[in-house]
Amino acid sequence: MELRRLRIQNLRLIEQLELELASGWNLFLGTNGAGKTSLLEAAFLLSHGRSFRVGGQDALVRHGSSGYSVYGELETASSAIERVGLARNGGRLVARLAGESIAAAELMRHTAVxxxxxxxxxxxxxxxxxxxxxxxxxxxxxxxxxxxxxxxxxxxxxxxxxxxxxxxxxxxxxxxxxxxxxxxxxxxxxxxxxxxxxxxxxxxxxxxxxxxxxxxxxxxxxxxxxxxxxxxxxxxxxxxxxxxxxxxxxxxxxxxxxxxxxxxxxxxxxxxxxxxxxxxCVMAQAHLFAQRAGEYPVVCLDDLASEVDQAHQRMMVATVAASGAQVLATGTEEPAALAALGVSAKRFHVEQGRAAALL
Ligand SMILES: Nc1ncnc2c1ncn2[C@@H]1O[C@H](COP(=O)(O)OP(=O)(O)OP(=O)(O)O)[C@@H](O)[C@H]1O
Ligand SMILES: [Mg+2]
CATH class of the missing domain: 1.20.1050.90 (RecF/RecN/SMC, N-terminal domain)
Known part of the structure; x- marks a missing residue:
């Protein structure tokens, strides 16, 4: 499955942001604190209802606002576009599918990130x-x-x-x-x-x-x-x-x-x-998901380069690229492994919670 579009409001430093994502690799580049991890958190929230970072729900809500919302357009193997959303307001978590309010667990069943x-x-x-x-x-x-x-x-x-x-x-x-x-x-x-x-x-x-x-x-x-x-x-x-x-x-x-x-x-x-x-473990889970569901989950790679040597980075990139999964990856710089393996990516420059596609 692939996220075609992602819309984020009041999540961490992101006030308002809308992204059109490509199939294959999407690469978010920017300095420390630019909001790259926050973008991946938004996608992850649609599938898990929580962040992968510590701090709980309240830490996600942008300072000074009362709640966040994440909306995604998800293309599945049946090629139907599913409109999925998760919002937190006044301490409550509200999940939506095609505009209808649903149980958070139901949303998580639809969205695999x-x-x-x-x-x-x-x-x-x-x-x-x-x-x-x-x-x-x-x-x-x-x-x-x-x-x-x-x-x-x-x-x-x-x-x-x-x-x-x-x-x-x-x-x-x-x-x-x-x-x-x-x-x-x-x-x-x-x-x-x-x-x-x-x-x-x-x-x-x-x-x-x-x-x-x-x-x-x-x-x-x-x-x-x-x-x-x-x-x-x-x-x-x-x-x-x-x-x-x-x-x-x-x-x-x-x-x-x-x-x-x-x-x-x-x-x-x-x-x-x-x-x-x-x-x-993450990629094994992605492969098994694909065997059973007939399509890969969206794979997020945050700061792939940290603490992993070049040879292993190339192996990781090759593994993910071979799967054909849609990828949302971040880095402070272009990962050398992508160029080395000839993996093409849609690039975004991230700065102060905003993201602009690079040509
Ligand atoms: N609830 C919040 N409200 C407003 N800003 C926040 C909130 N939580 C975190 N931030 C800020 O959001 C910014 C972006 O954080 P994020 O982790 O997404 O950056 P990043 O681009 O991944 O940086 P790095 O390269 O260091 O990993 C940080 O400056 C952080 O202080
Ligand atoms: Mg980060």
């Missing part, structure tokens, strides 16, 4: 929450019931935790243990299936990008000892959970990991290697 950015190494070295989010975005786009199961599980988890903290009677906890275990089953199965499908694609990319580290080792961890049913695990941990006041095992603790023959743990990776792993 993936982003590799300077903070992406957190996917490897950061807390497990990042990795669950990554996994769940992919599952959400293939399994239509995923959100339903996820919400059911969250509700059960909240109830169980409340009981653990209060004066829980044994009977109530039994009920919520059962409910939690039942809700956990489809969630874990969907995540595992998704990770299994991602595994060969991700391994292939990691072999190419980080050949020097040897064979990649990828593992999914469901968040509890998978050899036993979760209900049993919860019963065995009850005393401990009561003492701690929260549930110590279950899909809310799920995680996955990347290791290599010569660097089995993530602590063994350099910063640049973490970034290359994160890039491989």
């Amino acid at each position: 993936l982003c590799f950015e300077p903070g992406s190494h957190e996917l490897i070295s950061g807390p497990s929450e990042e990795r669950r989010r990554f996994l769940d975005w992919g599952v959400f786009h293939v399994e239509h019931d995923f959100l339903l199961h996820w919400r059911r599980y969250q509700r059960a988890l909240k109830q169980r935790n409340a009981l653990l903290r209060g004066d829980a009677s044994g009977a109530d906890l039994d009920v919520w243990d059962q409910e939690l275990a039942r809700a956990a089953e489809p969630l874990t199965m969907m995540r595992r299936d998704y990770f299994d499908a991602l595994r060969p694609i991700l391994a292939g990319l990691l072999r190419d990008l980080l050949a020097e580290l040897g064979e990649p080792q990828l593992a999914f961890h469901p968040g509890f000892e998978a050899e036993r049913p979760l209900a049993e695990v919860l019963a065995a941990r009850r005393a401990r959970d009561l003492a701690r006041g929260h549930t110590s095992a279950g899909p809310h603790r799920a995680d996955w990991s990347i290791g290599f023959e010569t660097a089995p743990r993530r602590e063994h990776l350099s910063r640049g290697q973490e970034k290359l792993c994160a890039f491989a």
